Amino acid sequence: MKIQISEQQRAAWEKAAQYLLPSFRHNEQAGQIQLLAERGEGNYLIDLDGNHILDFNMLKNPFGHAPERLAARLAEQAGKLWDTEDVLSPLMGRVAERLVKLLPEGFSSISLYASGSEAMEAALSVARGAVSARRKRIMAMEGNYHGWTFGSLLASTNSAGRRTHPSWLSTVLVPMPRSLDALPGDTSSVDSSATLDVVKQTLKTDNSIGIFVAEPIQMTSGVGIPPQGFWAELREILQEHDILVISDEVSTGGWRNGSLLAAPELQPDLVVFCKTIGAGLGTCAMAARNEVTQRSRASVPMRHNQLAATIVDAALDEVNRLELPLKVPTMAVRLADAARNFRAKHRWICHARAFGLLATLDLLGDGTTRQDAESRAFALARAALERGLRLACVGSQVLLLPTLIIDEPGLEKAFGILEDALQALEADSG
Numbered sequence: 041m042k043i044q045i046s047e048q049q050r051a052a053w054e055k056a057a058q059y060l061l062p063s064f065r066h067n068e069q070a071g072q073i074q075l076l077a078e079r080g081e082g083n084y085l086i087d088l089d090g091n092h093i094l095d096f097n098m099l100k101n102p103f104g105h106a107p108e109r110l111a112a113r114l115a116e117q118a119g120k121l122w123d124t125e126d127v128l129s130p131l132m133g134r135v136a137e138r139l140v141k142l143l144p145e146g147f148s149s150i151s152l153y154a155s156g157s158e159a160m161e162a163a164l165s166v167a168r169g170a171v172s173a174r175r176k177r178i179m180a181m182e183g184n185y186h187g188w189t190f191g192s193l194l195a196s197t198n199s200a201g202r203r204t205h206p207s208w209l210s211t212v213l214v215p216m217p218r219s220l221d222a223l224p225g226d227t228s229s230v231d232s233s234a235t236l237d238v239v240k241q242t243l244k245t246d247n248s249i250g251i252f253v254a255e256p257i258q259m260t261s262g263v264g265i266p267p268q269g270f271w272a273e274l275r276e277i278l279q280e281h282d283i284l285v286i287s288d289e290v291s292t293g294g295w296r297n298g299s300l301l302a303a304p305e306l307q308p309d310l311v312v313f314c315k316t317i318g319a320g321l322g323t324c325a326m327a328a329r330n331e332v333t334q335r336s337r338a339s340v341p342m343r344h345n346q347l348a349a350t351i352v353d354a355a356l357d358e359v360n361r362l363e364l365p366l367k368v369p370t371m372a373v374r375l376a377d378a379a380r381n382f383r384a385k386h387r388w389i390c391h392a393r394a395f396g397l398l399a400t401l402d403l404l405g406d407g408t409t410r411q412d413a414e415s416r417a418f419a420l421a422r423a424a425l426e427r428g429l430r431l432a433c434v435g436s437q438v439l440l441l442p443t444l445i446i447d448e449p450g451l452e453k454a455f456g457i458l459e460d461a462l463q464a465l466e467a468d469s470g
């Protein structure tokens with residue numbers, strides 16, 4: 041059943057959108073149905089008319105909308121101390137210690153930033169400051185996304201920003217080996233030897249490359265998952281050439297699959313993580329191995345914002361209280377099963393992939409070919425939203441990105457709505 045959007049809400053939406061960049065209007069499914077968020081509760085976004093929208097675009101809110109415990113901690117801190125510039129606080133010290141103790145051996149310091157893009161800037165600066173003047177060139181993988189700032193664009197390919205500023209980007213790109221289908225039990229896999237060969241050959245001839253940037257599971261380009269063992273093999277090659285490795289774990293690290301790091305076998309020298317510790321405020325951490333921080337001549341600022349530190353402290357408490365390392369993998373199996381069944385049932389869904397509590401359904405356009413697949417995916421996400429389920433949408437895919445606290449009824453409900461939405465589209469197309 042479709043949710044009802046009142047004329048009042050539509051008018052309020054128009055008023056709220058009046059002074060925003062026009063691009064906002066065209067890209068947002070919510071904008072197209074003029075849905076205006078007023079508040080949130082757990083897995084639900086609540087609009088001005090009181091419609092409850094099951095939110096499966098929750099990368100940034102892994103504990104749900106307005107989680108009570110986190111809100112209480114923020115309110116308490118807000119009455120005490122906000123930003124302290126460069127003055128240290130016991131809270132900041134405690135948060136840094138907690139984060140460092142979660143990281144692999146060799147990391148002994150971290151810094152906090154306001155967003156993933158900013159944390160990537162810091163990682164790139166520290167890495168570039170640690171390599172010699174002749175080795176500052178970056179190698180990255182096609183399909184990566186690291187943010188929208190100029191530095192993070194250096195390593196991103198999946199970004200409108202890169203298309204706008206291609207001329208000054210001299211990053212060396214190598215293909216990401218990724219299967220079209222990647223659910224537990226899927227047998228289709230890709231051969232990663234071509235990529236490994238390209239990396240080997242390139243590093244033999246190009247001495248200007250000193251840094252490799254990885255997005256271990258490519259999120260924004262649609263849950264790109266390399267075959268098992270790939271990162272460990274790549275790591276060996278990079279090590280032979282003394283290349284510093286930055287792992288961007290902003291999206292897929294942070295317990296999305298139950299662990300802090302999505303690909304620990306990459307053994308990064310610098311790591312950036314993640315939406316979970318920011319829990320909706322955007323706070324991200326950057327950490328570098330001791331050898332790197334000692335070698336680096338870059339001076340990067342750190343945010344001593346006590347509200348940001350509070351959210352990280354409270355988020356880490358929630359990870360423990362909710363037993364996410366234990367519970368997320370169980371729910372992830374349910375999500376992958378549901379995606380598998382959906383793919384099997386609908387000929388419009390040609391591929392499905394999942395990594396922890398993140399799944400994608402890849403659409404065929406006209407039911408048999410890829411023509412118009414992007415507009416079909418957008419139409420599906422929009423039809424789902426009209427029925428009370430919010431999804432993310434990238435290219436020809438709809439992404440299912442629930443909170444880390446999603447339960448079985450929540451998953452069932454989401455796939456029920458998705459089913460209705462797809463049936464409605466199929467009926468419309470005749």
Ligand SMILES: Cc1ncc(COP(=O)(O)O)c(C=O)c1O
Nearest residue numbers: 155156157185186187259290291
């Ligand atoms: C892998 C990855 N890196 C970096 C970023 C940039 O993070 P932010 O949007 O917080 O700047 C994103 C955002 O989605 C991301 O997915």
